[in-house]
Amino acid sequence: MTEEKKNGVMDKKVSRRNMLKMTGIGAAGIAIGASGMGGILSTFGKDFVAEDDDSTAKNKVNFYGKNQPGITTPAQSNIYFASLTVLVKTKEELQKLFKDWTPAAVKLMNGEKIAAQTNDMVPPPDTGEAKGMDAQNLTLTFGVGPSLFKKFDFGDKKPAELKNLPHFPKDQIEENYSHGDICIQACADDAQVAFHAIRNLVRIASGRVTMKWSQAGFNAVPMTDGKPGTPRNLFAFKDGTENPRGQADADKVVFAQSSETKSWLVGGSYLIARRIQMHLETWDRTALDEQEATFGRHRDSGAPIGKTGEFDAMEIDRKDEKGELVVPDTSHVFLAKSVKSRLLRRSFSYASGVIDSTGAHDAGLLFISFQKDPKQFIEIQNSLGRMDKMNEYITHRGSAVFACFPGVKKGSFIGEALFSTL
Amino acid sequence: MTEEKKNGVMDKKVSRRNMLKMTGIGAAGIAIGASGMGGILSTFGKDFVAEDDDSTAKNKVNFYGKNQPGITTPAQSNIYFASLTVLVKTKEELQKLFKDWTPAAVKLMNGEKIAAQTNDMVPPPDTGEAKGMDAQNLTLTFGVGPSLFKKFDFGDKKPAELKNLPHFPKDQIEENYSHGDICIQACADDAQVAFHAIRNLVRIASGRVTMKWSQAGFNAVPMTDGKPGTPRNLFAFKDGTENPRGQADADKVVFAQSSETKSWLVGGSYLIARRIQMHLETWDRTALDEQEATFGRHRDSGAPIGKTGEFDAMEIDRKDEKGELVVPDTSHVFLAKSVKSRLLRRSFSYASGVIDSTGAHDAGLLFISFQKDPKQFIEIQNSLGRMDKMNEYITHRGSAVFACFPGVKKGSFIGEALFSTL
Numbered sequence: 081m082t083e084e085k086k087n088g089v090m091d092k093k094v095s096r097r098n099m100l101k102m103t104g105i106g107a108a109g110i111a112i113g114a115s116g117m118g119g120i121l122s123t124f125g126k127d128f129v130a131e132d133d134d135s136t137a138k139n140k141v142n143f144y145g146k147n148q149p150g151i152t153t154p155a156q157s158n159i160y161f162a163s164l165t166v167l168v169k170t171k172e173e174l175q176k177l178f179k180d181w182t183p184a185a186v187k188l189m190n191g192e193k194i195a196a197q198t199n200d201m202v203p204p205p206d207t208g209e210a211k212g213m214d215a216q217n218l219t220l221t222f223g224v225g226p227s228l229f230k231k232f233d234f235g236d237k238k239p240a241e242l243k244n245l246p247h248f249p250k251d252q253i254e255e256n257y258s259h260g261d262i263c264i265q266a267c268a269d270d271a272q273v274a275f276h277a278i279r280n281l282v283r284i285a286s287g288r289v290t291m292k293w294s295q296a297g298f299n300a301v302p303m304t305d306g307k308p309g310t311p312r313n314l315f316a317f318k319d320g321t322e323n324p325r326g327q328a329d330a331d332k333v334v335f336a337q338s339s340e341t342k343s344w345l346v347g348g349s350y351l352i353a354r355r356i357q358m359h360l361e362t363w364d365r366t367a368l369d370e371q372e373a374t375f376g377r378h379r380d381s382g383a384p385i386g387k388t389g390e391f392d393a394m395e396i397d398r399k400d401e402k403g404e405l406v407v408p409d410t411s412h413v414f415l416a417k418s419v420k421s422r423l424l425r426r427s428f429s430y431a432s433g434v435i436d437s438t439g440a441h442d443a444g445l446l447f448i449s450f451q452k453d454p455k456q457f458i459e460i461q462n463s464l465g466r467m468d469k470m471n472e473y474i475t476h477r478g479s480a481v482f483a484c485f486p487g488v489k490k491g492s493f494i495g496e497a498l499f500s501t502l
Numbered sequence: 503m504t505e506e507k508k509n510g511v512m513d514k515k516v517s518r519r520n521m522l523k524m525t526g527i528g529a530a531g532i533a534i535g536a537s538g539m540g541g542i543l544s545t546f547g548k549d550f551v552a553e554d555d556d557s558t559a560k561n562k563v564n565f566y567g568k569n570q571p572g573i574t575t576p577a578q579s580n581i582y583f584a585s586l587t588v589l590v591k592t593k594e595e596l597q598k599l600f601k602d603w604t605p606a607a608v609k610l611m612n613g614e615k616i617a618a619q620t621n622d623m624v625p626p627p628d629t630g631e632a633k634g635m636d637a638q639n640l641t642l643t644f645g646v647g648p649s650l651f652k653k654f655d656f657g658d659k660k661p662a663e664l665k666n667l668p669h670f671p672k673d674q675i676e677e678n679y680s681h682g683d684i685c686i687q688a689c690a691d692d693a694q695v696a697f698h699a700i701r702n703l704v705r706i707a708s709g710r711v712t713m714k715w716s717q718a719g720f721n722a723v724p725m726t727d728g729k730p731g732t733p734r735n736l737f738a739f740k741d742g743t744e745n746p747r748g749q750a751d752a753d754k755v756v757f758a759q760s761s762e763t764k765s766w767l768v769g770g771s772y773l774i775a776r777r778i779q780m781h782l783e784t785w786d787r788t789a790l791d792e793q794e795a796t797f798g799r800h801r802d803s804g805a806p807i808g809k810t811g812e813f814d815a816m817e818i819d820r821k822d823e824k825g826e827l828v829v830p831d832t833s834h835v836f837l838a839k840s841v842k843s844r845l846l847r848r849s850f851s852y853a854s855g856v857i858d859s860t861g862a863h864d865a866g867l868l869f870i871s872f873q874k875d876p877k878q879f880i881e882i883q884n885s886l887g888r889m890d891k892m893n894e895y896i897t898h899r900g901s902a903v904f905a906c907f908p909g910v911k912k913g914s915f916i917g918e919a920l921f922s923t924l
Contacts, residue, residue: 157692158720160853165861200791207786208738208801209851212724212731256858270579271693272722275736275853279863283786290861296718296853298580298693302634309634314697316630364629364705369622379630429631431582431697431718432854436678439587439712441701 135190139269140215143189145487146347150219151424151450152330155311155320156267159297159428160274161353161446162282163225163260163480164289171232175499177288181222182493184284188277191215194284207283210276218268218277222494223351223482228261237498239342241453242483245352248476249466257355257478260292265351265448267428271296293478295355297428297446310382310390313429313445314358315473317375318382320425321390333422335486336452344497347486349450352457355430355478358444363473374469376411384413412470419463421456423449444474454481557612561691562637565611567909569769572641573846573872574752577733577742578689581719581850582696583775583868584704585647585682585902586711593654597921599710603644604915606706610699613637616706629705632698640690640699644916645773645904650683659920661764663875664905667774670898671888679777679900682714687773687870689850693718715900717777719850719868732804732812735851735867736780737895739797740804742847743812755844757908758874766919769908771872774879777852777900780866785895796891798833806835834892841885843878845871866896876903 141149168174184194191214193206229238244259264281268274275296282291299311310318324333331337338346363371372378372385382390386398386406396414398406407414431443449457464470485495563571590596606616613636615628651660666681686703690696697718704713724731732740746755753759760768785793794800794807804812808820808828818836820828829836853865871879886892907917 197790200794201789203787204738204790204793204801207736207782209734209736210722211734211738211802212726213722270722271720271853272734272851275720275851275865279782283783286783291856291863292861294853294855294863296855298697300632300635300692300694304634312631312633312694314629314631316626316633360629360701361705361708365625367623368619368626371626372622379626380633429694429697431693431716433716433718434713439714441713441716443697 135192135215137191138214139217140190141217141219143186143220143488144490147330147335147349147487148221148484149189149487150221150265150267151334151349151426151484152327153217153219153267154308155299155301155426155428156217156219156269156274157299157301158268158271158274159299159446159448160266160271160278160294161297161448162264162266162278162294163292163353164262164264164282164285165292166228166231166261166289168288171234171499173288174232175495177285178222178494178496178499180284181281182488184281185220185222185494188280189215189218189220191218191273194280207276207279209279210273213270213273216268216270216273218266218273220277220281221263221265221267221351221484223263223265223484224495224498225260225263225480225482227259231261234498237342237344239345239483241350241455242481243454245454245458245461245479245481248461248464250471251476251479253479254477257293257295259480260482262289263351263353263480263482263484271298295430295432295446295478297430299428313427314360314431314443315363315371315375316379317371317377318390319427319445321377321382322394322422323424324422330424333456334424334450334452340452344495344500345483345486349452349484350454350457351482351484352447352449352451352454353478353480353482354445354447354476356445356447357442357475357477359473359475360441360443366473373408373411374473376407376413385411408469410467410469412464412468415463415465415468416460419459421451421459423451423456423460425449450484557614557637559613560636561639562612563639563641565608565642565910566912569752569757569771569909570643570906571611571909572643572687572689573756573771573848573906574749575639575641575689576730577721577723577848577850578639578641578691578696579721579723580690580693580696581721581868581870582688582693582700582716583719583870584686584688584700584716585714585775586684586686586704586707587714588650588653588683588711590710593656593921595710596654597917599707600644600916600918600921602706603703604910606703607642607644607916610702611637611640611642613640613695616702629698629701631701632695635692635695638690638692638695640688640695642699642703643685643687643689643773643906645685645687645906646917646920647682647685647902647904649681653683656920659764659766661767661905663772663877664903665876667876667880667883667901667903670883670886672893673898673901675901676899679715679717681902682904684711685773685775685902685904685906693720717852717854717868717900719852721850735849736782736853736865737785737793737797738801739793739799740812741849741867743799743804744816744844745846746844752846755878756846756872756874762874766917766922767905767908771874771906772876772879773904773906774869774871774873774876775900775902775904776867776869776898778867778869779864779897779899781895781897782863782865788895795830795833796895798829798835807833830891832889832891834886834890837885837887837890838882841881843873843881845873845878845882847871872906 195205226243266274266277302309313319384394396417427447435442617627648665688696688699721733735741806816849869857864
């Protein structure tokens with residue numbers, strides 16, 4: 081954004097809202113991708129600037145890049161998340177799947193149909209429910225789960241850290257919202273556009289994959305003075321305030337670097353998904369001061385307890401005049417900040433009807449975090465442990481981990497390095 | 503819209519998108535409500551123009567009016583629909599419920615919080631997850647179901663036509679997506695804002711109602727040359743092309759007039775909800791010409807078969823040079839148009855995960871129609887009967903009918919006339 085302003089250039093393909101959203105991490109990346117400007121190459125290698133796909137679509141995020149889209153991309157208002165079971169038996173067939181998905185993903189992210197109808201006597205190549213919509217900032221993010229490496233022998237390409245998460249205190253994990261061989265995360269500013277993307281990608285893979293589970297989610301992105309704020313979860317607290325900002329920070333926290341992982345995953349990231357039921361009725365009977373003590377932040381401002389600004393430093397050791405901790409040591413944020421690990425939160429709320437037996441909302445958080453190693457999440461979750469006051473109000477019911485590939489270069493395909501013989 | 507242009511007045515409270523959407527039915531109503539202009543009173547009684555609540559909220563629809571909002575209001579991109587079971591035992595308590603909901607509904611539709619927090623030691627009066635969002639064109643529409651009149655004796659105020667729908671061929675109705683004593687339809691251009699409204703209204707009624715079922719839904723509203731188009735369902739066909747346009751037509755089809763219903767329902771409408779599962783995988787294996795023969799329209803344009811424009815007249819008797827019907831007599835639209843009844847469709851798509859046993863999408867249409875009498879829907883549905891080609895691709899799994907009150911006058915409350923002793 082800063083570089084944009086310096087250059088005085090505003091690309092027509094980038095909508096006002098999209099530009100406004102480009103204040104967080106990933107912003108420069110998208111702007112470069114979309115506009116192809118040459119003056120600000122310092123952040124990224126030239127390779128990736130050259131990967132622009134020349135689409136003139138409105139409200140589009142570039143598919144190509146050093147990292148996959150949908151990770152540091154500013155959160156859109158909708159997600160459709162799908163976890164797939166692979167049915168094919170050979171690595172060649174599996175590779176073919178990703179090869180087939182790649183041009184489709186480019187088309188979808190450009191807001192274009194998968195292919196033109198050539199003949200009325202055949203089923204439409206595109207299911208069509210997104211016709212007339214622009215790209216709606218659709219991002220598609222692909223990852224592979226631990227179970228895929230049990231089905232296929234990738235030898236020493238299997239990363240040791242790619243395994244199902246351990247059991248955490250109070251977990252009540254249900255298989256039908258957990259795990260999977262492949263994940264596709266579709267995020268967009270329109271729910272139907274996100275669903276359309278998943279539907280068409282699954283359709284292309286018909287007979288080769290089946291859906292294990294899927295979940296729709298949403299985010300309210302508040303705009304203040306024309307700038308997007310941090311979304312609030314269904315407990316009304318801001319979610320993502322502490323996220324890494326800027327590519328350098330993301331490279332430290334989110335994207336695996338060359339010395340840190342298997343070569344096919346360099347520039348990739350681990351996605352952790354947790355379907356967290358939130359007991360809204362219990363929460364709604366809780367006093368505001370107790371809610372704030374549970375999070376360790378003020379609700380309305382998002383500021384650390386005792387401070388006023390959302391982005392004021394979270395100093396968990398800070399004490400009041402009586403020598404007592406200002407941020408309670410059983411609060412969510414105190415425990416999370418008690419360890420060194422950080423991660424990028426990119427969660428969405430869900431509301432999936434009513435729990436029959438009680439008439440309560442079946443609602444909560446499709447927690448999604450990205451980190452270069454699952455141990456970052458595990459360390460934080462272990463710190464929360466049984467101490468976290470939040471445990472009274474939530475139940476983790478789904479769990480999944482996926483290794484998300486690095487970004488795709490033009491001419492390549494999703495996950496190519498996993499299949500290469502290097 | 504036309505009147506707006508003639509007067510050359512554009513109200514600041516009405517966003518560009520909102521204005522652009524005001525091309526269909528109800529448009530003038532909202533514009534008048536929001537702007538308080540006096541020059542175009544001919545369509546509505548002056549009473550209702552005076553009902554503007556003076557909110558300065560952005561992207562707001564007026565709560566007050568001759569008819570409830572959310573009926574002829576242009577379709578927003580999200581719905582959260584809730585069906586409630588009433589727990590209170592007396593009509594006085596029931597009346598109190600609607601009295602309590604009225605100011606809350608006004609606040610919600612203005613994008614304001616339910617009430618201010620006066621004291622940190624109590625639960626927040628507003629659950630807060632919509633904080634920072636504007637009104638997002640939220641509409642709230644309240645109705646009462648047949649079962650309410652079994653719980654409470656309203657004497658001859660019970661309309662004879664308010665009863666559960668009959669069984670139709672191929673119906674597979676499940677109780678957990680059907681019926682209810684009260685419905686609240688929340689529609690908005692943001693999913694979290696719609697959910698927030700239902701959550702807070704149910705919370706206000708805690709102990710007095712419980713949720714029977716709820717369903718989230720979405721619509722992609724395509725914009726062409728700055729104007730909103732007809733949304734497409736998940737079969738990619740436009741849904742709502744034949745809707746009544748303008749208040750006069752709505753008064754003919756949608757809103758019960760004084761000679762047509764019980765006095766408390768004059769200006770009201772019947773809402774019919776059908777949760778229709780769409781077998782997307784079967785549909786997606788069907789040739790385009792067969793899909794079009796199923797609807798009786800062309801997919802991309804929405805035009806009647808053999809024509810080119812979405813709004814070209816649907817002449818079901820038209821024959822080709824061989825003397826054969828151009829629009830197949832087993833098509834959905836042929837059968838629907840074979841009877842005189844009309845209705846206002848205001849449906850939303852849903853995607854609720856995966857059907858465990860098959861890995862198929864659990865997705866479809868939350869069909870919602872408004873009509874002055876349920877017999878309009880019944881006549882059309884009976885005509886579709888077993889003949890409708892669409893039956894191969896859909897299964898009706900939920901069914902509900904609600905009598906939606908007329909609009910609320912300032913100083914009154916939702917449903918007041920039902921409780922009056924007149």
